[in-house]
Amino acid sequence: MLKRLSKYIKKLNKKKKTTIKDIANVLNISPAAVSKALHDDSRISKKTKIAVRQVAKNLNYQPNHLASALRKGKSNLVGVIVPKTNSNFFSSVIQNIEEVLNKEGYNIIITQSNESFRKECNNIDTLLFTQVDGIIASMANETTDLEYYEKIKSKGIPLILFDRGENDLNVDYIGINDYDSSHMIINHLVEQDCKRIAHIGGYKHTRIFNNRIRGYIDALKKNKLPLDEELLLESSLTTEDGREKMIHLLSLKNRPDAVYVAGDYAALGALQVLNEQNIKVPQDIALVGFGNEPFTSMVTPTISSIKQHSGEIGKQAAKTFLEHAKTTDMKQTLNKIILDAELIIRDSSNKKSPVKST
């Protein structure tokens, strides 16, 4: 009792952190016994366990994560790399990853690449340096060189990609059905009596954008509409580039009567141009975006868009990681999870009946 008190005072004065050694000293047992007691080892008596927990609480003991991670060769940290956190989609994915992983005792480290390849490489190095147990990532637009991702794999660390992935990289992937989403959009626009549907697509080298382009082409075919190469544009999908591509489309002799834009920011740019030129949306030109960013329901007219189930993507990504973490390195089966998306119809593509804003 005296000893215990002296320890209290020592700790509180020196602001030094309590270790299992301190607890061991107070109770006159070995540090090993303390460690086991805290982990509810069956070979430790109930009495000792209770005493250890009591003292731990009194001394305000916090386990040193670094020490246990070092010893166990496991940090219980998972790295997450996203292009930008300031989008609803990524923010929601992250939130769900966190939720699932926290329950299993993992914590996450979020990093953003800002769509820069160099930054992304840096982030990977940082995460490896921090000894994360796994990495869940969505690739930057710029990224085509996969060397750094190979580096993760070669270290034997689970790597799960979502949304922006690559076909060449043989890793787990969670995404939506971009090909089918294009079909949903084209079918919807055809229903609205659109005949000349343009597509402002993303970079062909990126898996998801390529799939959207393929879907666009095939859906046109299925609806017996001709494919006009003039109406298929490749874009960086920024608001600015959306503007430029729209201006270009309006300059054509034979204008489109609908535009499917593969990203909401570019769709916004396109809409601005249409509004400025007093072109009626959707009557003259109908517009559909992709991603369901919050602003799609804030602007005038509201923009139809594809809603990805970000929560589900996050959850699946986290679960996939957990599967890898649990199995002991052997027979890793790869998951390729493709989720369905949903077309949210708003004013920008609805000629028939007024729709409530969503």
Added chain:
Amino acid sequence: MLKRLSKYIKKLNKKKKTTIKDIANVLNISPAAVSKALHDDSRISKKTKIAVRQVAKNLNYQPNHLASALRKGKSNLVGVIVPKTNSNFFSSVIQNIEEVLNKEGYNIIITQSNESFRKECNNIDTLLFTQVDGIIASMANETTDLEYYEKIKSKGIPLILFDRGENDLNVDYIGINDYDSSHMIINHLVEQDCKRIAHIGGYKHTRIFNNRIRGYIDALKKNKLPLDEELLLESSLTTEDGREKMIHLLSLKNRPDAVYVAGDYAALGALQVLNEQNIKVPQDIALVGFGNEPFTSMVTPTISSIKQHSGEIGKQAAKTFLEHAKTTDMKQTLNKIILDAELIIRDSSNKKSPVKST
């Protein structure tokens, strides 16, 4: 040479990570020498340093962060807590914190509280558990109990608050001049010939919102306008609550001719109501928001708002942390940095001349 090769093979086969011990073995020197060589210690010969670096590269050596952190009692990680990452403001602050800290060898761990007090406490525990060297945080709206923040301070870990801080907590703080910002808004509205200016403010218990309210009241006085209690509302500042508060204001016998909303999301809600009721903005009622969220320049009419210099806030927060990290715990002087903000005038409050969208 033979030895070196055998090591190569061993490593590559077993996928085990290279340690300084491996490098030491290859070169037949002690691990200590390797460690020093890698840290450019003056007591190690140039020849050895070159050899060590060469072997390190060949064996694909990555230092084990956990081990050095444990030994040095320093993780070189800084925790960042924000209410939500999906806002331009926080995203930009984070980016700048990261930039400054990376240069000094620190990495950051981002966590989001989702405006939940419980989640925020969890985040703090997680960060402490991860042994971060410091925490930079912006408080959740819900948070009034400061016990957890006191916990950080009591551990002797530098704590820096930004944007959402508290007067009661005696820590470093970086923010903007909310009081002056209110003045800028009111002065601007008065110039637009507004006489009855309402304020949809945030929670009074939060420092920043309280300052905005005080600024509003004092600015009215300075402009010799009467303060009408009816026109001063306390709001959660969500879009939904912005709608409700606007509807309430419109129901008054004596309507306002201008509304200053302390948050852009609530301003958006207010604008929606005004648009739905066909009230002309700014002619009938002028509107000003706060935060300069991207959508303020996307909606119709575009919303005037206060732009905070998020980049500067992030940089200052990071620098403040670095100051603490460098000084050896003695004589900690507290920084309270208040930066100026900027009023971006857009269509929603500009009666006189048309303005280009920004």
Added chain:
DNA sequence: TAGTTTTGCTTAATCGTTTAAGCATTTTTT
């Protein structure tokens, strides 16, 4: 030439936790 300094390493302890191995007791089984 003897003494001092500098150079270039090595040795060994340390950070805090975990865990395999071991060793008395006590309890159970035959």
Added chain:
DNA sequence: AAAAAATGCTTAAACGATTAAGCAAAACTA
């Protein structure tokens, strides 16, 4: 009552990097 099993610990060696202390050998100084 002897053998076997279970209980409740302890000892000591890790995990990988850092660092104070020390020790030869080389280089310099007087």
